Amino acid sequence: MKRLLIAAGGGGDAITAAMVHAALYGGDTEALVLTYAWERLVVDPVPGPRGAADFAGALAPVPGLTLITPRTAPKAPAGSLLPRLAAHLRPALGLLDPYGGTLGLARQIQAAARWCRADRIDLVDVGGDIVARGDEATLRSPLGDALALAACAATGIPTTVYVAGPGLDNEVPLPQLAPRLGEPAFALTAGDTDGVLGLFDWHPSEAGAMLVAAARGVRGVCGTRDAPRPLVLDDSARQVHRLGRDEALRLNPLAVALERCTGLEDAEDISRAVCGFSEIARERHRAAHAPAVPPPRPPADPESVLARFTAWERSRLAEGLGYVTTRRITEELGLTLPEALVLYRTLREGTPERRVAPLWRLAGG
Structure with missing residues (x-):
């Protein structure tokens, strides 16, 4: 028997699902995480999610279930970090292909449950947009989470929803989330992050990186690349909240509206009606x-790159930041891969205290 977990969003939620699995059952317990291949344009230049047909070398142990392995590869021009994640995460990775809508996803989840011999599902979200109403001004990507929630409901399999690191994705502000989530069920610890800590040297999930940092005891103000405002890492940032499936549905009008959705284009239309936008259209x-x-x-x-970083760092300190993500440094400085490798090696060797994995501490921060 394998535990069956669903990552409600993209790669960051798959990493979070692995941590929640470690906290709930122990990292060595066999598990399967189903996740979307729905990644930022910097990773995948093709808008929208990838389906099973977009990968070569995937496995199909039973009809309806697609497993991603380290030997799987996206078909050009698509890109995906899932094969690389599959090489490093302890749980196995399976693909959520949303092109058949809610009902298609439900069939995939049912196939996975039969293969795992699992009698229940753990649905995991980092940040909390899985309980978004749809009208929040800062909401950017509700569709994947809502589809996953609606699909789990359509399977009829008992499902528990876990929201980790409320507010860390900068989509629904924490003051709005807190009343919806109630008291936390448990908190992630440093030990729960051992299997994922090294991923953030190359994986761009900033919400995941901040969740790991908070679980490892980092406290302070962190600035990310893809966010309108900095976030405060305090004890709430490592908390995990538990909701019943029906309770989550009550909080998410988009998931309810997607109940009988049969295709991704239909899902986009429903998202426009409920939320006023389609995130795929934005992509x-x-x-x-x-x-x-x-x-x-x-x-x-190297000296020129370090000088650029030092000037950039002074500006971030003036904003009140104490920590930043690797992604923010790399993208805001426009670093090539060789430049980034040299800069991070220089920072580690010259001032080792700067590296507070998976974040970077600003000098004086």
């Missing part, structure tokens, strides 16, 4: 208006 717009990829350039010398 299409960003992809269509993305700046041209600049031609390769030789890496800047």
Whole structure:
């Protein structure tokens, strides 16, 4: 028997599901995490989620279940970090393909439950948009979570919803989330992060990185790349809240509206009706208006890169930040991979106290 967990969103939720699994059952307990291949355009330049047909080398142990392994690869021009995650996460990874809508997802989850011989589901979300009403001004990506919740309900399999690190995804502010979530069920600890700590050297999930940092005792103000405001890492940032499936549905009008959805285009239309937007349409717009990829350039010398970082760091300190994510440093400084590797090695060797894995402490922060 394997435990069956559903990552409500993308790669960050898959990592969070692995931590929640470790906290609930122990990291060595066999488990399967079903997750979307729905990643940022910097990873996957094709808007929207990827389906099973977008991968080569996936496994299908039973009809309806697609397993992602380290040997699986996305078909160009698509991109995906799931095969790399599969090489590092302890739970096995399976794909959620949303192109058949809620009912298609439900069939995939049922197939996974039969294969795992699981009689219940743990549905995991980092941040809390799985209980979004749909009208929050800062809401950006509710569709994947709502589809996963609606699909779990459609299976009829008992489902528990876990929200970890409320507010860390900067979608629904913590003051709005707190009354919906109630008291925390438990808190993640440093030991729960042991299997995922090294992932954030290359994985761009900032919510996941902050959750890991909070679980490991980091406290302070953290600035991320993809957020309108900094976040305070305090004890609430490592908490996990438990909700019943029906309670989560009561809080999520989009999930309720998706109950009989049979396709992704239909899901987009429902999202427009409930939330006023389609996040896939937004991705299409960003992809269509993305700046041209600049031609390769030789890496800047290490001293020049360090000087750019130092000037950037002074500006972030003036904003009141104490910590930043790897992604924010890399993207805001426009670092090539060789430049990033040199900078991070220089920071580790010159001032080891800067690295508070998986975050970076600003000097004086």
